[in-house]
Amino acid sequence: MRIGFDAKRYFLNNTGLGNYSRDLIRILEKYAPENEYLKYTPKTGHQYIHQPTAQNNIRLPQGLINTTWPNLWRNQRIVDDLKKDKVDIFHGLSGEIPLGLAKAHIKSIVTIHDLIFLRHPELYHPIDRWIYKKKFKHACETSDRIVAISQCTKNDIVDLFHIPEEKIDVVYQGCHEAFKSTKTSEQKANLRNKLKLPQEFLLNVGTIEARKNILSVVKAIKDLDIPLVIVGKPTRYHQEILAYIQQNNMEHRIHFLQGLAMEELAILYASATVFIYPSIYEGFGIPIIEALYSGTPVITSNMGVFPEAGGPASCYIDPTNISKIQHAIKSLLSDSSKRDEMIKKGLEFVKKFNDDNLAAQWKKQYLTL
Structure with a gap:
């Protein structure tokens, strides 16, 4: 064919x-x-x-x-x-x-x-x-x-x-093979040193635009002792975030990155303490899958497509409620056993997005036309 x-x-x-x-x-x-x-x-x-x-x-x-x-x-x-x-x-x-x-x-x-x-x-x-x-x-x-x-x-x-x-x-979508391999402590340390990142941090990946809603996370961590790494292409919304960061003296805690190679991005996911994705609307939300494959606990929105991507073990929040976002972050940061449980269950859940499963579904699509 x-x-x-x-x-x-x-x-x-x-x-x-x-x-x-x-x-x-x-x-x-x-x-x-x-x-x-x-x-x-x-x-x-x-x-x-x-x-x-x-x-x-x-x-x-x-x-x-x-x-x-x-x-x-x-x-x-x-x-x-x-x-x-x-x-x-x-x-x-x-x-x-x-x-x-x-x-x-x-x-x-x-x-x-x-x-x-x-x-x-x-x-x-x-x-x-x-x-x-x-x-x-x-x-x-x-x-x-x-x-x-x-x-x-x-x-x-x-x-x-x-x-x-x-x-x-x-x-469903799959994701790049780079996210599916275990990353060593040396790989993580080398990348953190290269990018000048702290040992522990929250991670967000995606275009920096209003729909992605990352400003809500910046506001939620204003009084929390945890840095945030944001990876993505900036838009005008980026200026709104920068203004809030400067007003609240948070420059040393918010790290903006872009242009990473795929392997570097995969190591960054695996290095994060928690991945947070408070988007208002997505068709799917592939960064959630990338985080789960990377063995990183996920906090994401409780509506729309996000429970489909995040599965039963992710933590779901109202993306418009700053205090709820803050509470979810504090809860996970203070409970390593909860994070470990989420990682284990998340890795089991994402098997449904494995290449062989998706290939079987696509072959069926083409053969039944």
Whole structure:
């Protein structure tokens, strides 16, 4: 079977949709090598092509029109290339599929990660909301199957796009292999020294934006003796956090990092005393899975998708209640046996996200089209 992927994010996104695309294709290439996997992208990022043979399965726009207007190619003209390559199934990895697949008799699957732009429209420019809605609605209505990355996202698709729920399956995300190996004390100490971090700290990973709500954690630890490490790309919200930190003389306790290599990030997770993720809304929340695989206890939000990702052993809080966040942090920091229990149960829970389990679910998706 030949399966084509919309691989734009595979090559061009360092986080989020890029990680999802790379992990899914990696899992399929390992556990279902009987298929051929073609990656269609307007251009490539050299950092993700590690082997010369990888070039054999990459498809770029060809010809004057397609190379001049790569978005037109990706949204419509790509179908001619799919037909020429005799692709059996096209998989839109990031909520989009091109026009004309059904007419070309090419089966299609689309992955929907979230509908945040509809649940929280205040976070998006009106033009962006219009574009996202048009693309996602078309993909949901015209694809043969829809895969949601969580039950929460599936519920949103049914509710907001009125898609029959039997057309949608839930297949969770996995995460990078770097998080699944035990890290040594020496690795942890070396990284802490390199980054000038303390022995114990809270960790948060994700874009530093209002929806992620990390300012609530900064406020919660104002009177607690625990540093906080925040890893992520800053947005305007970052300035709001900095202002609070300066007003309360917390500069020495809050550490901002970005640009870590994947292996360094995995060691950082394993070095943290507690991982805290008080986001208001996510399609899934992959950093929670990364923390559980790393053997780090998790505090996260008690609503939406977060219990799906965190499982029964994580600690859940109201992300809008500063005192509840503070209480949860104090409770875990003072109870090492509770943290050990959470780590043990968390490692057992995340087995459901192991590569072989996800591969079996994806093979079923493709074979039943």
